Amino acid sequence: MRLFGLKNCDTCRKALKALQSAELVDVRADGVPDVIMAQAFEQFGDALVNNRSTTWRQLSEEERKIAPLALLAQHPTLMKRPLIEADGTLYLGWGKDVQAALGVGS
Numbered sequence: 277m278r279l280f281g282l283k284n285c286d287t288c289r290k291a292l293k294a295l296q297s298a299e300l301v302d303v304r305a306d307g308v309p310d311v312i313m314a315q316a317f318e319q320f321g322d323a324l325v326n327n328r329s330t331t332w333r334q335l336s337e338e339e340r341k342i343a344p345l346a347l348l349a350q351h352p353t354l355m356k357r358p359l360i361e362a363d364g365t366l367y368l369g370w371g372k373d374v375q376a377a378l379g380v381g382s
Contacts (some may be wrong), residue, residue: 280308281358291370295379298360303352308359312366316359317345320368324348326356364382 279298281288293300301308308316317324325344326332331353332340339347346350348355360367367374 277360277362279358279360280312280355282353283333285357291306291360295360295378296376303355303357307352308348308355312359313348313362315351316368319366320356323368324356324359325354329354356370 277295277298278301279288279291280296280301280303281291282304283289284298284303288300292300300343306317331351335351338339356368358368358370360378362378367377
């Protein structure tokens with residue numbers, strides 16, 4: 277199981293604590309493999325971009341119009357976190373629905 281996120285993100289830390297077998301892949305340092313990112317965008321669409329983040333608010337209107345996958349390649353911290361890959365299935369965020377699907381509590 278791989279958890280794509282940031283090592284200093286509180287939500288990612290909570291998920292890692294609950295998913296002790298998960299390996300953290302820091303999107304800022306290591307990025308997300310293109311195949312995983314493409315699959316995530318196909319599954320989650322625009323929800324993959326966190327448009328409430330500080331990074332998003334700092335973007336110009338022109339930058340916000342860039343295609344989501346290209347934008348995420350330029351600014352990996354814009355990705356909603358965590359993105360969890362478990363046995364070929366992707367989960368986005370750390371809501372109760374994701375926790376239940378992965379068999380853990382909050």
